[in-house]
Every structure is written in structure tokens, then in C-alpha cells.
Amino acid sequence: MAGSVRREGSRVPETDPKVGVDVSTQWAGDPRHRLVAVGDSLTQGFQSGAIFNTSLSYPAIVAHELGCFPSFRYPLYEGLGGLPFNLELFLRDLEARYGRAVDWWEAPLALFRARSVMDRVEDYWERGPGLNVPSTTAIMHNLAVLGWDLRDALSKSADECRKRIDVPKDDLVNQLVQNAGERAALRVLPTRPRAAGALTQLRAAAELGKDTEGTGAKHGIETLVVFLGANNALRAVTDLRVVWSEDSGFDSLDGKGHFTVWRPKHFTSELRKVAAEVSEIKARHVIWCTVPHVTIAPIARGVAGKTQPGSRYFPYYTRPWIRDRDFDAGKDPNITAEQARQVDEAIDAYNDAITETVRAARTKGRDWYLLETCGLMDRLASRRYAEDPLARPDWWQPYPLPSSLRALSPPPNSHFLAGKDGRRTDGGLFSLDGVHPTTVGYGILAQEVINVMRLAGVRFFRPDGSTPRQDPVLVDFDRLIRHDTLVNRPPGNLGSALGVLGWADEAMDLFRRVFSVL
Template identity: 55%
Template sequence: MRKSLTADMLDAKTPQDVNVQTEARKPASDPTLGIPVSVNRTGTPRHRLVSLGDSLTHGFQSGAICKTQLSYPALIARELGWFEALRFPTYGGPGDGLPLNLENLARSLEAQFGDTINWYEYPPLLAFLRNYLDQIEDYWERGEGTHLPATEGINHNLAVYGWDLRNTLSRNAEICQAILDQNPPRDNLLRQIVEHHNERAALRVLNSARDAAGNALSPVQAAAALGAEGTQETPNQGDGIETLIVLIGANNALGSILTFRVNWTDEGYDDMAVNDRYTVWRPIHFQAELDQLVAEVRKIRARHVIWGTVPHVTIAPFARGVATKVRDGSRYFPYYTLPWISDRDFDPKRHPHLTCPQIRAIDSAIDQYNDSITAAVRQARLEGQDWYLFETAGLLDRLASRRYLEDPTARPEWWEEVGGQYELPAALQALSPVPDSRFFLSNETGRIRGGLFSLDGVHPTTIGYGILAQELINVMQLAGVRFYQADGVTERQGRVNIDFARLLELDTLMAKPPSLVARAIDQVGWLDTRFRLFSGMMMASY
């Protein structure tokens, strides 16, 4: 039986429109929501796959946008036999990505100092780090990274890390370029991070997204332009896009986890010039933004549209639950703090943190976001549009190690009804240890734990993206999408499965884990506990 709310479960600053619950929302088990739709399959859409979203769709990993050829849209396109036609941005540079690829940094440190960094090596370590960061900063702010590569047409992957619903509706390349023009880079000796890295990354996504007059388009406008190109048989008529994936909304709550501050939206929530002050959107404000996005997506000529729910961002191991659960059967810990601060060292008076009631309120707000997304899909299907619901939230819930898998008493009433613990592909289950959602750790013996989240504790590893791709492929096959061999001609029969053995070889964190991650985390934790060095830097950089 569902438990009742008690006073200690509530945070006094939570707005009244947040419907705080004791149990997570039950994910939908049927992407069609039980509503049949007759699909007009006349003609061959010019674009087989287009995606709107944020970092999860863009391909962010270990602190950087990198390896975009292994983003989930790219993995799906490969299975479609359409990878060579897929247009997506790429990012390289001396640090392999933007703004800071933690895996590349870990391997560079390992090459320079071995698998252990001793205290007497700190002076050369600091010199090494300054030079390493300086090269990355110079490349993107003054060097080759400032030159945008030529793109033959609008990109198919239109996601940009860090963007929320309003950005997807309104932000474009001209806005991003104007911000860069108004803020010329400065060589900051103390804060050597690429300035305005988000705008620089976004330009590679959207610079080619323009109308016939050269006017810049937002991501949703760019998708509409691709849809308007029509079918191969009838240009400018029919569905120009076969499958459109919309997976957006995590950044309407993720700021609370990254900053360990809960600032609910108020006036100006829809103003891109000022809404960065907020870290969680109130459900009424999310609904207002979603209504506008849904209206724009309805205009896009896409044969099938898949809407993803918003994952419970509080499950990401970047925000680590401290000590033991607040009570038997609870899914929550009393405090959540940075992953390198141990239970023994944690001090709520000194360290950034969120409380159990705050985490519950964030999760409850996300559940309301997802109710709104579900309602939009339901209404579209009732009106004959072939929209589907992809349960990103349910998928992450079923992979949540510390919240549910290690504590069966905390599992919601619907747990077994939706399939229980997510069954990993056989190639992943054969690994030791089996990959899980805990913070990634490795040493000279190999991976110690984790494996589904990359080194930033928020974004998936390559195999994690493979799981997303597989589940979306399942929805696409339900929609009747045809998959082909690499030649794009020979149709594949039966269930289409991602080759996880291949992905394991491509996932460098899994294939060759950096040997100093565990020791580095210990050293970062020691320094942060005493001097609040790294947590202070993290808070200042958000």
C-alpha cells in the first residue's frame, strides 16, 4: 500500500503546484498508450531520422561533447543502414571535445605521471594542467576551433547540450554568434575553461540551419524545414522525415543537481536572457513551455514522432546519497553531495548538498513534466497522429542501483508490473563486474564499479547510449520503420539488435579503463574536504 506523506518528507520552499508524492510515477508500458493510429505511408521520406534534444541526444560524455559518431541517433542510423547520410556535428581539438573531456584528461595524466600521483608531484602536475587547459582554450577561442566546418545541409541531429524547452523553441545560430561577438575571449590564468563553450558547440549544430533567405532557424524550425522537403518521389510534398525523436526537458531540472541549489522558476522563466537563475521549472511553467513546443512539433511533417519522458536527474551518480536511507522502504538518502566526498567526511555546514525533501520535490516535479508529455502524446494519437511515448524515466528508474536495485524494499508498487529490474544485454551481463549506475571507478586492475555513466557522473558511456538506442529502435520497429543493412538496400528481418560486443570495443572507458580514476577521486575528495577547492570551482563554473 502506498505510504502517506509526513511532515519530514516536505520542503517548505516547494511551490504549491508541485504535487509531492511518496512514490515515483508509473511508466507507461505501451508506447502507443493503447490508442491505434492508421499511418499514411505514401512516399519515401527524404530524411529517415531527425532528433531534437539536449546533451543526451547531442552525445555528451565525460564532461564534453565528443564521439558524436557514437551518440544514440548515430547508433540508430547505423542500424537503419543510413549512417553515411546522417548529418551531425563533430568536435575534436587537442582535448578531444568541448569543454573538457575528463577521460582524455585522465589518460593524459596517466601518460605523464603513471597510475599514481604523489604529493611531491603536485607542482609539475599543476604546470601540466595549466598547459593542457591552455591548449584547449586557445584552440576553441582563438585557433582552428573558431572555424566552422562546411555542412551541405541542415544537420539531422539538432540537439545541443545544456538546452531546455525554451532554447529548442527560440535559440539559433545568430543568437549564439551575437553572444560570442559581445564577449571576446580573455586569457584567464585562474579559470582556464573555454568561455561560452555552449554557444561554440551550438554553432556547429545550427550554423547551417537557415531558411532560403539565410535567416537562422531554431532546432524545431530546422526540423520543420527538413520535414518540408517532402518525399523522394514528390519534393516539397508529403512527410520529409520518417522518424522524429524529441527528447528534451532534463535541463529544466538538472541545474539543481549540478549546483546543489533548488531555485524554482518565477517571473522570466520563458526569457532566455534571465532564466539561467532558475534550476527547476515549476510544473505550470514546464507545461506552458511544453504546450508551445508541442504546437510547433505538430507542424513538422514527420511520419512518426517519438517523445521521450524526462529522466529523474536525481538518480545520476553525480549527486551521491550520503549514509543510509532515511527510513526503511525509502528510495532516498538524507543528503546528496558530490561523489568524491565520503560519508565520513561529509559536513552539511561546509559541503554543497541537497536534502531528501528537496530531492523528493524535484522528482515529483519531473513526474508532473512526464504526465504532461504523456498527455500530449495521447491527444496527438487520438487525433490520428502517429506519436509514441518513450519512457526514458522508467528506463533509468529500472537501472537505479542505489535507489532500487540494492534496496528491494524501496521499489514502487508498479515495479514488477513494468518488468522489474532492466535486463542488460548478454554481452554486458557477461562482464565482471556487471555495469551499473554507480559512479565510475577504475584502477590499475581495471573497472571497479559503474559503467553505465561516464566520468562526469551525469551522461552515459558508449554502452549506455547503446541501451538508449536499442530501446528507441524497439519503438521504431513497433511503428513499422524498416531497417536495412549497411548498403541501405537489403532489408533486415526480425528484431533489430544493437551489437553490444562491438560497442564494448568502441567504449574506451570499458575496453581500457583509465588506471588512476579511483586514486584521483580519493585525492580530490581529500583536498575538497579540507579546502572546498573542487566543489567551489564547480559551483562557480555553472
């Protein structure tokens, strides 16, 4: 593998959140901030190409079940479907004008409409009401920012983001919000008082940790969730390019954009710095999440049949709307089976490093835990394991969906979302960008966070905030299903959604530009 020792077979997930190390704990007082999260788009609540549904991010779902949602602070992106471009609203707009399919003679008008919608979104965030960033002295509890990797968490602040926002251009062709990631960050990171503008997300969390006056607690934060690292490999599948990090530039804001995958030694170097800062945050419990295998996300679809019986990999991975019979390796964007394997092996090494970080902290008496989000996604992987018994490693077992999800027809899976006549027929765990979860998908992640929190002894309450809940503490999936528009009332043109999204990508390079902020 590029940059590391090759591993035989898949990494065995760590099933013990305590990683085999017990810690003796005694707590006094009640921390003021019950839940704080640092991370990237997966923690912020990104869906279908945009950050907009932040009240249903997995930390917000956990806060609801904790009974502290009214006091849980998170940013809002309510204008025109959020940042940078909401694919669900785009499909619904096309459906309202052209019905459940865009016929060939309507394509020029539909393209004009698509550009018009993108132009409105661009104007809103670059020149319109979206420029007005709410100013508050309160620090968010969900401090995640879309597109951030380990270096961003260490170096980016509101002041730094402002410096990186270019003078907007009203481009008639490249109609997408410029510097969408930095604009999104300005609604997350503190800006007041003036000195707060220099705080990174980790240092902002540290300020919340210091907020102990009058609580009788040594920690200002009860539970801190750290979910970083996916963006150190994600662009391999969103860009369909594998460019390994080099010794120069991987750890700088200006240099790292040249790479799509970090070599494990570079990832570990950055992880040590993040862990050092997290260790300074006064959080009673810290939950570290492992990095999911990015090749499972349906944005990169395996084509041409698996390389051999029982293999985890397909010969090529390309865009999900390109059918096997149409795929041309010489013309269509792709990565190969060997490249996908190398990326997965790098992520396995990342997760070994995260696991060892938690184990080392616990041996020093810190109440840190590991959440195997990589293993979780592997257990939900339809094409890699669920549909290919020969490919399943010895440790693999299918993830048991909550009863409310099993009762759906069909039960959600990790395929790209599909539908017919206004009804979902496939998928349901991933939103329309093929990378980020649907609301019920975020609910599964929230349930796993809750399970670790209960292991740590965190108390959960009813919505009144004072009535204790008994075990098992379960996410209200019926509530999430009601809010999940992709699962319970998908766009009527979902049957042709892959074709529409493929057409938009070919005509406007839509996906590359949407994912450029990640």
C-alpha cells in the first residue's frame, strides 16, 4: 500500500468502547454543558449536498433524547435550502415544473432552470441575506463544520475563515456559492467578543469546558464527542482521484488541498496534535469516533462485477448513475479496485491510531471511549457484505435495524436512494449526495452514541429535563421518520433521480463543485 504495511484482510472492529482498560471515576456536581461535539459535515448534519437540517444532526438527536435539546446550541442555515446546494430541493423544483421525468425536449429549459436556481442560491449567500451572520457571545454546542479535517480543527477560526473568503464573482457558468465552507463556519465559531474570533473549534470547546462556576463540577462539559478524520480520505471517492499526501504541505491550510488521502504517518502526526488539545478540554467523558470506510458510500459505485468471488472490491468505482453496460474505464471518472483497497487500508491505519489514542488516555485515568463508526458502517454495507456472503469476514454480522425502520417497506439500506411513483424503492440510509446520511441514518449514529454514553453512566431525562429515563434509552425513530422527507415522502421524480443528477453533473459539473467544500 502507498505509505504503509499491507494488512491481510479487513481490520477487526473494536467492540469494547473501553478498549479493554477500566477507569475508576468519581464525579461531583452537574456540568453545565451536557453535550458538545466537534467534527465535520457528518456531525454538523449535512444532507443531500447542503447543510440545512441542523436540528436533526446526530448530536441534536442525542440532545433531544438527553432531555436538554431546548438549551442545545447549533447553527442555522435556513435560506434557500442551505449551503452550498440542496439536491433534494433541486429535484422537487424540477418535479414541480416538468413532472416525474425530464423529457429530452425539455432538457434545455430544465438546464436553464437549474442554473437559475443555483444563481438564486449563490446570490442569497454571497450578496443577500445570507451575508448577515448572527452575532452572539454564546459558544455553540455543535461545533462541527462541513469539510473540516484534522488540520482545520487545529488551525481554523472565525478570523481565519473571514480572511479566506474571496470577493464573490457572479459567474454565469460556475454558479455555486464561493467559500461555502468558510461561510458555514462563521455561523459555528464564536465571533464576540473580538478576541473570540481567534478560537478554533477545539479551543471553543475548551472555553465551554472552563464554564464550571457554581456547578460544583470540575468539568464544564459532561460528554464531548470527537468525530474527525473522514475528510482526510473522502475526496478519493468524491473526486474519484487518489493523490497521497506528501511530507510537505499535508499539515498546512494552504498545502493540504493538493491531496485526497493522507498517508497514515501524516494522519497520526495530526491526530497526536488534536488529541493533545482534546486532553486539555475539561470534559468528563470523551467519545472518539473511528473513520468510516469512504468506499462504502454509494457516491462511488462499484461496477463490472467483483474482482473475484468473495472479494470486497469491484474492478472500478465510478458515479452511481453510470450503468455497468455504459461504463468506459478510459472515459468515465473512476478509481480502481487496488486504489479503493489502498484507501481502505489507510483508513484502517487511521482507526488503529485513534484506538491507541483512546487506550493510552484510559491508562492515564481519562474517561475516554471509542465508538466504532467504521465497524457500524461496514455492518450496514449492502453491496460489500450483506449481498455477498463470501466476502464477509469472520467478525461480520448485519446491523440490527430498529423496529420502526424494519417495518418500513422496504427497510432502509446503503444503496443509492431510488423510488418510483413517489415512493422509495431502495436505499434510505444515505441522502441524495451519496455520502451523508438521511435523518434516520443519523438516528442510527445517535443511538450508538447514546449506547456509549449510557456505558459511561450519563443520565438521560424525559423532555421535561428532570424525569429520569430507564434503560434501554432508545432513539424515537418514529419521530425521525416523520421528519425524514427522503424516506417518507421522497421527490416524485426519484425514479429518474440518478438520471437527472447525472445529467446535471455532466452539464454543470455539479457534484465536483458541491463536494469541493468537503
